[in-house]
Amino acid sequence: MMIPTLFGIMVLNFIIVQAAPGGPVERMVAQLTSLTGSDATSRFTGGGGDFAGKAGSVQANNLNSVYRGARGLDPEIVAQITKMYGFDKPPVERFWLMMGNYARFDFGESFFRSERVVTLVLQTLPVTISLGLWTTLLVYLVSIPLGIRKAVQDGSAFDVWTSWAIIIGYAIPSFLFAIVLIILFAGGNYVHWFPLKGLTSDNWAEMNAGQKVLDYLWHITLPVVAMVISGFASLTMLTKNCFLDEIHKQYVLTARAKGLTEKQVLYGHIFRNAMLIVIAGFPSALLRILFTSALLIEIIFSLNGLGLLGYEAVVNRDYPVMFGTLYIFTLIGLVFNLIGDVAYMLVDPRIDFDRRDA
Numbered sequence: 208m209m210i211p212t213l214f215g216i217m218v219l220n221f222i223i224v225q226a227a228p229g230g231p232v233e234r235m236v237a238q239l240t241s242l243t244g245s246d247a248t249s250r251f252t253g254g255g256g257d258f259a260g261k262a263g264s265v266q267a268n269n270l271n272s273v274y275r276g277a278r279g280l281d282p283e284i285v286a287q288i289t290k291m292y293g294f295d296k297p298p299v300e301r302f303w304l305m306m307g308n309y310a311r312f313d314f315g316e317s318f319f320r321s322e323r324v325v326t327l328v329l330q331t332l333p334v335t336i337s338l339g340l341w342t343t344l345l346v347y348l349v350s351i352p353l354g355i356r357k358a359v360q361d362g363s364a365f366d367v368w369t370s371w372a373i374i375i376g377y378a379i380p381s382f383l384f385a386i387v388l389i390i391l392f393a394g395g396n397y398v399h400w401f402p403l404k405g406l407t408s409d410n411w412a413e414m415n416a417g418q419k420v421l422d423y424l425w426h427i428t429l430p431v432v433a434m435v436i437s438g439f440a441s442l443t444m445l446t447k448n449c450f451l452d453e454i455h456k457q458y459v460l461t462a463r464a465k466g467l468t469e470k471q472v473l474y475g476h477i478f479r480n481a482m483l484i485v486i487a488g489f490p491s492a493l494l495r496i497l498f499t500s501a502l503l504i505e506i507i508f509s510l511n512g513l514g515l516l517g518y519e520a521v522v523n524r525d526y527p528v529m530f531g532t533l534y535i536f537t538l539i540g541l542v543f544n545l546i547g548d549v550a551y552m553l554v555d556p557r558i559d560f561d562r563r564d565a
Contacts, residue, residue: 209541216537221302314531319523324531334512339497342434350439354446377440382503385433401429404509430504438496449481487550494543
């Protein structure tokens with residue numbers, strides 16, 4: 208189902224963008240009409256800068272609306288702009304050309320940055336993956352011990368007050384936590400202990416290896432903390448419920464009857480069975496963090512990741528970058544879902560998808 212799912216997502220988003228007002232042609236026309244006629248002609252025909260780029264297979268605006276927006280601009284220049292971006296072709300033809308190129312991982316060139324989309328993605332992908340991996344690792348390190356203790360002390364005062372903390376963490380999105388952290392620790396109304404944007408300092412290239420590591424950790428602290436605070440709730444409750452499920456099973460009573468200590472029962476018997484679903488859910492947890500928290504956090508902290516790249520592409524109507532990042536995110540999501548399914552079968556051989564389908 209990965210291929211039809213990917214195809215369906217691209218179709219729906221192409222239709223939505225097709226219906227949305229504005230576009231790169233109108234954006235360029237607006238910029239050109241802000242100049243005098245001769246300046247606009249010379250800047251367009253001269254190439255380079257913001258007006259140079261390889262025409263992509265993207266959403267087209269109706270040429271008549273472009274003419275209405277252009278007003279005093281030479282119609283021949285408008286027609287050249289439309290053709291340069293490939294908007295002179297019918298929407299269906301543009302879509303199939305785009306999907307054919309994407310199947311070969313040819314995402315074309317950005318309209319306004321004069322760089323290939325693949326180059327931009329490769330430059331920004333490590334930032335997004337770095338945020339996702341650090342956050343997922345810390346979420347697991349916090350959630351698993353906390354969930355185990357909540358299960359063991361179910362109904363106690365510790366369980367009650369930590370449940371309130373989990374409710375708050377679940378209810379408040381990561382970007383609100385990020386804003387609070389900026390106000391408190393990044394030069395808002397209180398202290399300025401952490402930088403406000405970027406993953407490295409301006410003089411990072413001049414630092415030695417140890418200084419580079421410390422500088423990187425200094426910059427990534429607030430973004431990761433904001434994502435961890437809002438991301439540990441679900442996994443903590445999942446861990447608690449899995450352990451509660453196992454604690455009341457017959458094999459646990461048998462182990463206790465044999466004289467094993469509570470620690471031996473908990474970590475020698477319950478842990479292995481209760482952690483199956485938690486461990487197998489690691490790919491899905493990383494995927495949720497990448498698709499939800501990381502995107503907004505990158506924008507708030509001005510981190511040059513895929514989220515910020517996609518956001519700027521939407522604002523600037525840079526359709527090759529917009530659809531390229533959408534395609535890559537969707538493909539990554541589908542692959543991680545597949546890895547999650549395989550992980551469930553590896554950690555628990557009792558899961559048999561073939562038998563279920565039969």
